[in-house]
Amino acid sequence: METKTKKLKIDLLNWYKKNKRDFSWRKTTDPWQILLIETLSQQTQLERANEYFDKFIKEFPSPKSMANSSLKIILKMWSGLGYNNRAKRLYEASKIIKKKGFDQIYPNFDALPGVGPYTKNAILSFGYGEKVLAIDTNIQRIIQRYFGLNDTKDFFKENSKYFLQNVDSRDINQAFMDFGSSICKSSNPTCSVCPIESCCNKYFSDSKSSKEKFKGSNREVRGKIVKLLVNKGHVNNLKLFEEIDEDYEKVNKALEGLKKDNLIKIKKNNIIEINSN
Ligand code: SF4
Known part of the structure; x- marks a missing residue:
């Protein structure tokens, strides 16, 4: 072997x-840029993630600039990428990094929301040159x-x-x-x-191709709901079911999941909106 x-x-x-x-971020050792591209490219092709990276790094050149923004603005920029939980966790991580700084968190980056063993090691390798x-x-x-x-x-x-x-x-990981x-x-x-x-x-x-797996999936329905709420601000329950052209059970399941993940809130009068807290 x-x-x-x-x-x-x-x-x-x-x-x-x-x-x-x-890619521009391959020349950097800035852990913020690395965290950003690694989060954007989870379940997304690198070329496509790179287009979003250019937009995001312009708007949020530092964790502080993202931490001072709002989830609604971030989700709007995220639109089209899917897996909106990633955006929420990145936003939460930016608030922690704003307070502590990367060097204080080093090497335990997996303590940040949304950062698992892979992203932790990507930051250690690309940002700090560690042999991982x-x-x-x-x-x-x-x-x-x-x-x-x-x-x-x-x-x-x-x-x-x-x-x-x-x-x-860096070379072997990128290879x-x-x-x-x-x-x-x-x-x-x-x-x-x-x-x-x-x-x-x-x-x-x-x-099985990923396209087949995605069609009609919970992930697709969740993406449709978040897109609707980002565009309209808020909608009532009935309008939402009318606009999302999917089975009632699927929409309900997606709504429950989004609520559980604190991405949306459902008010007493059945008005649904993005949870900006
Ligand atoms: S493309 Fe992958 S599966 Fe095919 S020969 Fe190369 S390493 Fe093996």
Whole structure:
């Protein structure tokens, strides 16, 4: 496993040298910019997240500028990205960072709302140059396929050190990211042009496209409701059910979820609006 892991690292870094994508935030070590792009790109393609990043960093160049804004303004800018909880958590995180600063929170960034092990390690690697792997779905998928594994937990425990030896962790993390989104994609990986094809076990798992999964999903209905409330300010219960063209049960479930996540509030007179608190 050690030899194959080291070979994968060398092959990936060689591929990355010639194929890396150029984004403004890849040149920064500012943890705020890294937190922002990592939050925007969760469940979103990097190119699309990058368009939002440009808008967000212009409006909110620091955690303080976001903390001093409102959830309604942030959700309006977030419109079209979905998973609105991410926006709310980012807003909450900005308030904490405004008070403490990143350096006081370091290295426990996973104490911030919305920051899990992946984003924590992305901030540590890209912002602080720490020797850590940021393990997201891209890297997991590549490892699963390349080594023919169902579960990658033990693999990373035993082999992360080989990926990180004698390299800048930023390069290996970004190499996995770019390789996973352009060659070893979740659906239709381009194995015919893959530079590591000769050693790959080609283990495939998920065959259902993400578009199919999204249609009519709770996530889609939640997105429709938030968009409506951001555009209209507030609506009454009946109007909302009329405007959201989905089954009653689905809309009700989405409303309950949004209320539970404190993204919306339902007043006594059944008026629904974004919860700006
Ligand atoms: S050969 Fe196919 S499955 Fe294997 S790493 Fe390359 S693109 Fe992924």
